[in-house]
Amino acid sequence: xxxxxxxxxxxxxxxxxxxxxxxxxxxxxxxxxxxxxxxxxxxxxxxxxxxxxxxxxxxxxxxxxxxxxxxxxxxxxxxxx
Numbered sequence: 105x106x107x108x109x110x111x112x113x114x115x116x117x118x119x120x121x122x123x124x125x126x127x128x129x130x131x132x133x134x135x136x137x138x139x140x141x142x143x144x145x146x147x148x149x150x151x152x153x154x155x156x157x158x159x160x161x162x163x164x165x166x167x168x169x170x171x172x173x174x175x176x177x178x179x180x181x182x183x184x185x
Contacts, residue, residue, distance in 0.1 A: 118179040119157040119170060126175025127154030134176060141166035 119134060121127040138159045139145050148158040162170075170178045 116181050117159060117162065117167075118177075119159060120177040120179065121154035122175045122177060124154050130173045130176055133173065134170060137166055137169050138162070 119138075121130070134157070135145070138147065138157070141162050142160040144160060147160055150156040150158075167178055167180070170176055
């Protein structure tokens with residue numbers, strides 16, 4: 105399980121958007137990164153605006169792609185940044 109599991113379970117990772125504009129700008133790309141990495145489109149999304157997403161376990165590459173998007177925050181419990 106070298107690089108596959110960055111998070112132990114879904115409840116440990118959160119993806120947030122800093123504002124509604126960031127959500128509108130990056131929504132499609134964020135969903136695409138998650139879908140491509142996990143091969144599923146089924147995950148928890150808090151019904152707020154902008155939503156908070158709890159994806160399945162992601163690879164480090166996917167986390168890095170998400171973190172590179174302006175206005176997108178990836179929160180991991182052991183994130184030292």
